[in-house]
Amino acid sequence: MQQCWRWFGPADFVGVDDMLQAGVQGVVSALHHVPTGALWTPQEIAKRQVEIATRRDGSASGIAWDVVESLPVSEDIKKQSGDWRAHIDTWRDSMRNLADAGISTICYNFMPVLDWTRTDLAWRVGHGGTAMRFDIVDFAAFDIYILERDGAADSFPAQITEQAKTRFDGMDADRRAALAHNTVCGLPGAAENFSLADVRRHLAEYNDISADQLRRHMIDFLSEVIPEAERLGMRLCCHPDDPPFPLLGLPRIVSTEADYQAILDGVDSIANGVTLCSGSLGARDDNDLPGMMERLGPRVHFLHLRNVTRETEGTPCSFHEAEHLGGGTDMVALLKAVHAEETRRRAEGRADWSIPLRPDHGQDIVDDLGRTGQPGYPLIGRLKGLAELRGIMAAITHGEARP
Known part of the structure; x- marks a missing residue:
């Protein structure tokens, strides 16, 4: 498992030197300043790579931008309205530019309107x-x-x-x-004074789009980009809905194992894969995370490892972000399933046998409480989570020969 860290760019209060001290092996980032639907140019991609590759004192960091999270899919693509065909062309061009820069894993999501929701x-x-x-x-x-x-x-x-x-x-x-x-x-644009009228307007645009229709739109999108991803040797991996149940009357199509299987079957290619987020999926009591890893394993290209405590029964439910080894997901069983999949891939000779992971979210503790960072992305809380995950990995692989 390649231990990575999500970085929001130079404005992130966690810097490259901090990531080095955390002992990460790769970086998960995106061009957050580029508007959705616009091209990720070679120049902007290269600039972000240089930022990651350079320490505060100007020396080489030794780490690289390994995973994109996220290359946004526009609302036009999801709704198949407006400039959706041009946006697909641009998304494919951005993917080519990332491939030319040596980046091969792209996480994205297909959640309508919402990126995530917390109260x-x-x-x-x-x-x-x-x-x-x-x-x-x-x-x-x-x-x-x-x-x-x-x-x-x-x-x-x-x-x-x-x-x-x-x-x-x-x-x-x-x-x-x-x-x-x-x-x-968690709505894109919320930082730019996203009003309640804006929310109502965006929701209304989905009034006539059912879950089945949204799924067809997603498969149409993948049918356009996956063949090029295959040619480029790219791995695309969809993040699940967060939380994984319908909200605000919007359709949700990436909330369960059956949802994922329909998407994987819709465009059957190794390039069409899964971001297995144990926190998002763990907010449903009918999602078996270790089992999902076993059954979907060959198509899991990226891991978000976090845990949630469900406070109420059924779906939908109340929940909160737990410590990484707390909550409802058996993280030991999940990491054993990940290790088994990596062992299988290595035996097959797959170049992508090592699955990138990042400690996702985390509780704000100690010095985090005095910071004003990105919600859900504390420094100390994620360090604690990564240390706990490393302990599990060390125990699972103890005594094995290093690859």
């Missing part, structure tokens, strides 16, 4: 640190009474709807404003 970005946990949290009652209160989406009350079980009314009535203006801010934080 609290700094929820206090028992030890005094903080974690991101999704509270289904708070979310229902936002959907029904703040966003005022048509039909929202019918989207939740009656018990949740009743609790949401009581919860909302007990909120003061500041709490309501904070809930609205937190909930839209």
Whole structure:
């Protein structure tokens, strides 16, 4: 397993020197400043590679940009509207430029409108640190009474709807404003004052798009880009929905093993693969993460390793980001399944036998609590998670000959 670290570029409060001290073997990054649908030019790709390859003092870092997360898929592509065909052409051209630069793994997602959703970005946990949290009652209160989406009350079980009314009535203006801010934080453009009117407008554009239709659009997209990815030796891997159940009336098509299998079967190619995110998928009690790794293993090209604690039964549920060895996913069993897949690939002679992983999210602890970094990406919390994952990997591989 190649141990990587997500980096948001020069503005990230975690620098290249910090990543070196963490002992990472590769970097996961993206050109976040390039608008969705625009070309990733060779010049901008090379600039990011130089930034990663250079320490603070100007010396070589010895690490490289190994995984792209994410090369965004535009809303036009997802809806098959507007400039969607031109956007596919541009996405394919960006992929070629990345291949020319020696980067072969691209993570992307096909979530409509939302990138991720939480109702609290700094929820206090028992030890005094903080974690991101999704509270289904708070979310229902936002959907029904703040966003005022048509039909929202019918989207939740009656018990949740009743609790949401009581919860909302007990909120003061500041709490309501904070809930609205937190909930839209995962929408692209939220940092640029994404208004509730903007949210309503984007949601309305999906009123007539069912899950089956969105899946057809995704397979159409993959049918256009996967043949070129095969030619280039690229690996594309789709991130699951976060959380993995319908929200705001939007279709969700990458939430379960069956969802993934339909996508993999729709364009049957080794280049069409999976980003196995144990945190996103772990928010459903019917997702068996070690089993999914075993069954989907040959097509798993990237790993996000984190854990969540489900606070309520069923789907949808409330949950919060747990410690990496806490929560509902058996991380030891999952990493054993990853190791078995890598062993199988190595025996087959696959060049991509080592699967890149990154410690995803993490709780804000110690010095993290005084920082104002990217939500969900603390320095110390991720270091702790990576150390715990390394301990599991060392135990699993103890006594084996190094490849």
